[in-house]
Amino acid sequence: MRVALAQISPHLGDLRRNLDLHFRYIEKAKKKRADLLIFPELSLTGYTLMDMVEEVALVPGKDTVFRKLKAASQEISLVIGFVEELERGLFYNSAAFLSGGKILHVHRKVFLPTYGMFDEARFFAQGKNFHAFPTPYGKSGMMICRDFLSYGASYLLFAGGAEIIIVISAAPGRGMVQEESYETSHMWELMGETVSRFSTVFLIYCNRVGFEDGKHFAGGSFICDPTGKMVARASYVDQDFLLQDINTDEIRTGRKKWPYKRDDKPEVILEALKRIVRKYED
Amino acid sequence: MKINEAFVEKILTSFIREELYKFNYKKGILGLSGGLDSSVCAFLAAKALKPENVICLILPYGESFSQDVKDAQEIAKLLGVRSKNIDISPMVNAYFSRYPTKNRVEKGNKMARERMSILYDFSSREKALILGTSNKTELLLGYGTIHGDMACAINPLGDLYKTQIKQLARHLGVPEKIRNKPPSAGLWTGQTDEEELGLTYEEMDETLFQLVDKRVPKKDVIASGFKKEAVEKIIRLIKNSEFKRKLAPIPKISSRTVGHDFLYPYDWDR
Incomplete structure (x- = not known):
């Protein structure tokens, strides 16, 4: 399959312009015969929304924006980031997987960073699940940015049978290192290499670029194969369009050599977790 | 650094x-x-x-x-x-x-x-x-x-x-x-920052880097070899100048107030 990553810089709070931007990339990806096109976190709205959240919220079942995206997904599968109004007045930082004219799954961000420069739990309701769902390319799972830094989340997708893990992100760069990148870029890459290797999955990380209120989103979108090898990476600063062929047979090959999935013991982990949680609730 | x-x-x-x-x-x-x-x-x-x-x-x-x-x-x-x-x-x-x-x-x-x-x-x-x-x-x-x-x-x-x-x-x-x-x-003529602040920029930046970027506690910064008086002076200067880095406080009366809970990005509608 051919995967395309749109490392864009969305217009903050401007759904209409962002939808146009999405369609420009959709056309581009279709021309390149991509099967799946992935956009970053909150790609339809921009990140630093604060009190604008409610103004740009969408209801996937009802919205014309989604009608258009669903129609486009007849020809190319899409992952997009948006603000979702699930129940009246409850807003989620969500990711939708669209394919064949349908929404196959919506993931709602569980880990809302609220510390230092981040303030998400002030504006968003918290998602409650990590779910692997069937797609034309194999079972897939989605995470949004900070979700991916809690390794339990990756484990749940692995245990749920995911073969492709998609992380969409709006990660600002921070921390200076000697190389031409941020300290935090290495953090994402380390996690990507680790999760892909020890789950024997393809790990696709799509981040955004651009500035919002001085925050610099640090791009560096990448794809890791089931052996943990990074096979493609986008620019750390500029808008980019990454195109990569991946062979999903490599999951099978990888799992023959490293049977982590076969030997996984979710029931042991579940029982142990129950004991731990019970203990600290006492 | x-x-x-x-x-x-x-x-x-x-x-x-x-x-x-x-x-x-x-x-x-x-x-x-x-x-x-x-x-x-x-x-x-x-x-x-x-x-x-x-x-x-x-x-x-x-x-x-x-x-x-x-x-x-x-x-x-x-x-x-x-x-x-x-x-x-x-x-x-x-x-x-x-x-x-x-x-x-x-x-x-x-x-x-x-x-x-x-x-x-x-x-x-x-x-x-x-x-x-x-x-x-x-x-x-x-x-x-x-x-x-x-x-x-x-x-x-x-x-x-x-x-x-x-x-x-x-x-x-x-x-x-x-x-x-x-x-x-x-x-004024002849003024230099280092003389006026009584510290060299290397000293100031190193100390600030420890205190601000790395969030090392004051006592540990001093214990690692920085002069106590210098560290204390720097902390005093930071605290005394917070007003220069902030919008002036507004007494909150209404349910939505500028500077409190009227929250929009600088890049609003840009």
């Missing part, structure tokens, strides 16, 4: 370019003193926007700091940016002839605010966005004039310590004589 200069250059030039585009400006304007920070800012702006879109205002007080004025002109020429000299002494003297003072900080602050006032006026005349030149050391220590040199639309250098700016300056090709000048706020 060390930076990758090429990477920082990329970030800061992208930032300048992107912010101007968002605010619908083609040109940037800044006050060029002939010192390190404003020179670095001019170099970055020239790279980001092309020299013809950068306006440097050289704003001396009469004949003082004539070497700095020459250096500033040289920088402008070197970069091929537009520059304009405006002597602020008639405006400043007009005020002080009516309300004289012997306090040189008061005089210096007035000059800094006169320069700010001219920059904002030219920003409007030229449709050019004001690029600030305050560095992280100054911002943290409050070593700047509120509503004076601290005033700007965007501040590209605000997260770089003075020593990091020096490192960047070398990479950008800022002439050696400017890089080696003793840093000065230029409030």
Whole structure:
């Protein structure tokens, strides 16, 4: 399959312009015969929304924006980031997987960073699940940015049978290192290499670029194969369009050599977790 | 503490370019003193926007700091940016002839605010966005004039310590004589930052890096070899200048209040 990553810089709070931007990339990806096109976190709205959240919220079942995206997904599968109004007045930082004219799954961000420069739990309701769902390319799972830094989340997708893990992100760069990148870029890459290797999955990380209120989103979108090898990476600063062929047979090959999935013991982990949680609730 | 200069250059030039585009400006304007920070800012702006879109205002007080004025002109020429000299002494003297003072900080602050006032006026005349030149050391220590040199639309250098700016300056090709000048706020002749603050920039930046970036507790910073008096002075300066880094507090009365819970990004609708 051919995967395309749109490392864009969305217009903050401007759904209409962002939808146009999405369609420009959709056309581009279709021309390149991509099967799946992935956009970053909150790609339809921009990140630093604060009190604008409610103004740009969408209801996937009802919205014309989604009608258009669903129609486009007849020809190319899409992952997009948006603000979702699930129940009246409850807003989620969500990711939708669209394919064949349908929404196959919506993931709602569980880990809302609220510390230092981040303030998400002030504006968003918290998602409650990590779910692997069937797609034309194999079972897939989605995470949004900070979700991916809690390794339990990756484990749940692995245990749920995911073969492709998609992380969409709006990660600002921070921390200076000697190389031409941020300290935090290495953090994402380390996690990507680790999760892909020890789950024997393809790990696709799509981040955004651009500035919002001085925050610099640090791009560096990448794809890791089931052996943990990074096979493609986008620019750390500029808008980019990454195109990569991946062979999903490599999951099978990888799992023959490293049977982590076969030997996984979710029931042991579940029982142990129950004991731990019970203990600290006492 | 060390930076990758090429990477920082990329970030800061992208930032300048992107912010101007968002605010619908083609040109940037800044006050060029002939010192390190404003020179670095001019170099970055020239790279980001092309020299013809950068306006440097050289704003001396009469004949003082004539070497700095020459250096500033040289920088402008070197970069091929537009520059304009405006002597602020008639405006400043007009005020002080009516309300004289012997306090040189008061005089210096007035000059800094006169320069700010001219920059904002030219920003409007030229449709050019004001690029600030305050560095992280100054911002943290409050070593700047509120509503004076601290005033700007965007501040590209605000997260770089003075020593990091020096490192960047070398990479950008800022002439050696400017890089080696003793840093000065230029409030009066012969003033140097290090003498006035009683610490070298290396000491200040290293201490700030430990306290602010690495969040090392004060006692551990001192235990690791930094002078107690210096660390305490730096902490005092940081605390006493928070007001310069914030919007003035508003007493909350209504259910939604500016500065409290009326929460929108700076880049709102940009």
